[in-house]
Amino acid sequence: MMMRTTTTCATRATVDIERLTMNSTDPTRSVKKSARTTSTRRSVVVRAEKAYDYDLLIIGAGVGGHGAAIHAVERGLKTAIMEGDVIGGTCVNRGCVPSKALLAASGRVREMRNAEHLRQLGITVDGAVNYDRQGIADHAENLATTIRGNLERSLVGLGVDILTGAAKIEDNHTVSYGAPGTVTGGRVTAKNIIIATGSTPFVPPGIEVDHKTVFTSDAGLKLDWVPEWVAIIGSGYIGLEFSDVYTALGSDVTFIEAMPNIMPGFDKEIAKMAERVLITPRNIDYVTNVLATKVTPGIPGEKPVTIELTDFKTREVVDTMEVDAVLVATGRSPYTEGLNVENALNVELQRGFIPVNEKMQVLDKDGKVVEGMWCIGDANGKMMLAHAASAQGISAIENMMGHEHVLNHNSVPAACFTHPEVSFVGLTEEQARAKGEEEGFEVAVRKTSFKANSKALAEKEGDGMAKLIYNPATGEILGMWIFGLHAADLIHEASNAISTGATLNDLKFTVHAHPTLSEVIESLLRGSEGH
Numbered sequence: 099m100m101m102r103t104t105t106t107c108a109t110r111a112t113v114d115i116e117r118l119t120m121n122s123t124d125p126t127r128s129v130k131k132s133a134r135t136t137s138t139r140r141s142v143v144v145r146a147e148k149a150y151d152y153d154l155l156i157i158g159a160g161v162g163g164h165g166a167a168i169h170a171v172e173r174g175l176k177t178a179i180m181e182g183d184v185i186g187g188t189c190v191n192r193g194c195v196p197s198k199a200l201l202a203a204s205g206r207v208r209e210m211r212n213a214e215h216l217r218q219l220g221i222t223v224d225g226a227v228n229y230d231r232q233g234i235a236d237h238a239e240n241l242a243t244t245i246r247g248n249l250e251r252s253l254v255g256l257g258v259d260i261l262t263g264a265a266k267i268e269d270n271h272t273v274s275y276g277a278p279g280t281v282t283g284g285r286v287t288a289k290n291i292i293i294a295t296g297s298t299p300f301v302p303p304g305i306e307v308d309h310k311t312v313f314t315s316d317a318g319l320k321l322d323w324v325p326e327w328v329a330i331i332g333s334g335y336i337g338l339e340f341s342d343v344y345t346a347l348g349s350d351v352t353f354i355e356a357m358p359n360i361m362p363g364f365d366k367e368i369a370k371m372a373e374r375v376l377i378t379p380r381n382i383d384y385v386t387n388v389l390a391t392k393v394t395p396g397i398p399g400e401k402p403v404t405i406e407l408t409d410f411k412t413r414e415v416v417d418t419m420e421v422d423a424v425l426v427a428t429g430r431s432p433y434t435e436g437l438n439v440e441n442a443l444n445v446e447l448q449r450g451f452i453p454v455n456e457k458m459q460v461l462d463k464d465g466k467v468v469e470g471m472w473c474i475g476d477a478n479g480k481m482m483l484a485h486a487a488s489a490q491g492i493s494a495i496e497n498m499m500g501h502e503h504v505l506n507h508n509s510v511p512a513a514c515f516t517h518p519e520v521s522f523v524g525l526t527e528e529q530a531r532a533k534g535e536e537e538g539f540e541v542a543v544r545k546t547s548f549k550a551n552s553k554a555l556a557e558k559e560g561d562g563m564a565k566l567i568y569n570p571a572t573g574e575i576l577g578m579w580i581f582g583l584h585a586a587d588l589i590h591e592a593s594n595a596i597s598t599g600a601t602l603n604d605l606k607f608t609v610h611a612h613p614t615l616s617e618v619i620e621s622l623l624r625g626s627e628g629h
């Protein structure tokens with residue numbers, strides 16, 4: 099390992115098809131028939147309205163675009179999807195999917211090397227538990243390839259035309275496409291266009307990325323090597339998940355966080371517990387209130403990566419660090435470059451994001467709806483999560499069909515897939531109390547531990563808590579946070595309740611199978627007073 103030259107990071111820590119309501123019902127008005135529309139839904143002849151090639155063109159075949167395409171076909175729209183790279187976008191190729199594969203494999207290594215935990219279950223492992231780095235990397239790549247293939251087959255099977263090339267919008271019904279920098283692929287017209295172009299990693303100024311020793315999640319997910327000491331800039335969910343992978347595979351990790359606390363977006367109490375379990379006992383330390391203002395790549399095994407640390411408040415350089423590698427996990431930037439929305443649609447990008455209203459309609463610089471234009475997913479910045487992108491796509495389709503729909507983003511759950519996991523929906527306790535104070539309502543909190551749950555105890559995984567934040571006067575669920583075994587699977591009871599408007603009173607007599615982890619949620623619901 100390289101020498102740690104920093105002096106400040108001493109703290110240990112880190113888709114019946116409905117009739118073509120949108121199309122003309124007069125078959126003489128049809129224009130082109132999709133080459134593939136008869137392949138799966140043979141009883142349905144999907145035609146686009148006379149003036150256009152398609153009812154719907156989706157730009158970007160990530161999870162948002164894919165989810166929208168499936169729903170559009172269900173709604174009888176003649177649909178095309180345009181993709182400048184590979185099907186699947188960030189989630190499948192450079193995000194959710196490969197990261198979960200790395201977490202699954204490295205998590206198994208951690209578990210099998212945890213002799214004490216195994217001993218408590220009456221298990222001993224004779225000999226060393228080893229892993230094959232390339233084998234784990236291959237698992238992640240193979241999974242992405244499989245899921246990318248599944249997505250592409252589902253689009254083809256549903257009769258969605260896949261147009262290959264980067265899109266350039268000409269007006270609100272016309273798009274040219276071709277290889278990046280050219281528009282030689284052709285030009286298509288559509289009654290409605292959804293922009294679903296996603297995002298790319300954000301790299302702050304001063305950080306030089308060589309994709310080898312200084313890299314973002316894109317390269318990190320390839321797991322080309324396992325550095326002995328890796329500094330992770332940013333302690334959000336991407337940074338945290340990588341810390342879980344790296345420490346399980348034997349790396350030391352140092353978090354560099356600009357905010358006063360690590361895991362700054364988390365409910366404070368949950369962050370505290372996550373620190374106690376995910377940070378303190380592992381080879382992780384952290385430095386907070388500092389920015390990595392200059393990062394110079396190194397050469398693996400020969401020259402360290404140097405990091406200049408600057409105080410967040412005073413903006414004075416306070417320290418330097420030398421590490422083997424740096425993962426830049428400082429958020430994501432919308433990928434809207436080259437789309438030409440400014441010129442073609444009179445839209446003013448907001449830090450690169452495309453402004454939309456609650457129906458996902460694109461707004462121009464005067465705040466007026468651009469007829470026929472929609473934007474979903476990371477490109478609008480409302481909620482940068484895969485399932486949010488897909489849900490926004492479904493919502494946009496419903497609205498363009500004339501079925502008014504507004505997605506309640508407060509009901510969209512989120513999760514961090516560490517071991518154990520963190521999940522939440524709605525507000526943190528801090529946000530709920532601030533809202534209560536502002537709007538004049540009381541906030542109540544109810545907590546329960548995984549220690550009282552039989553299934554968790556059978557697994558010897560009692561470290562965990564669930565927290566319910568609600569309005570005691572109405573029983574409205576304001577938020578739920580869970581830290582513990584399979585927290586990501588447990589959060590949906592609360593997110594469905596928020597989505598359907600179910601109160602604590604509605605939920606408290608629901609029955610959960612025994613013994614299951616879901617009883618953690620039951621104990622939260624039953625313990626609540628009055629509702």
Ligand SMILES: Cc1cc2nc3c(=O)[nH]c(=O)nc-3n(C[C@H](O)[C@H](O)[C@H](O)COP(=O)(O)OP(=O)(O)OC[C@H]3O[C@@H](n4cnc5c(N)ncnc54)[C@H](O)[C@@H]3O)c2cc1C
Nearest residue numbers: 158160162182187188189193194265296475476482483484
């Ligand atoms: C490491 C990591 C882990 C993550 N883990 C999770 C997770 O566990 N759960 C979760 O919910 N989210 C996770 N996310 C976030 C998730 O990946 C994104 O929120 C999601 O992919 C956004 O979907 P999207 O459809 O908006 O965009 P993307 O998936 O980015 O797809 C956009 C597509 O548009 C294409 N495109 C862009 N511009 C053009 C153009 N001009 N013409 C044609 N095509 C174009 C791109 O090539 C891309 O294929 C993770 C992200 C990362 C980086």
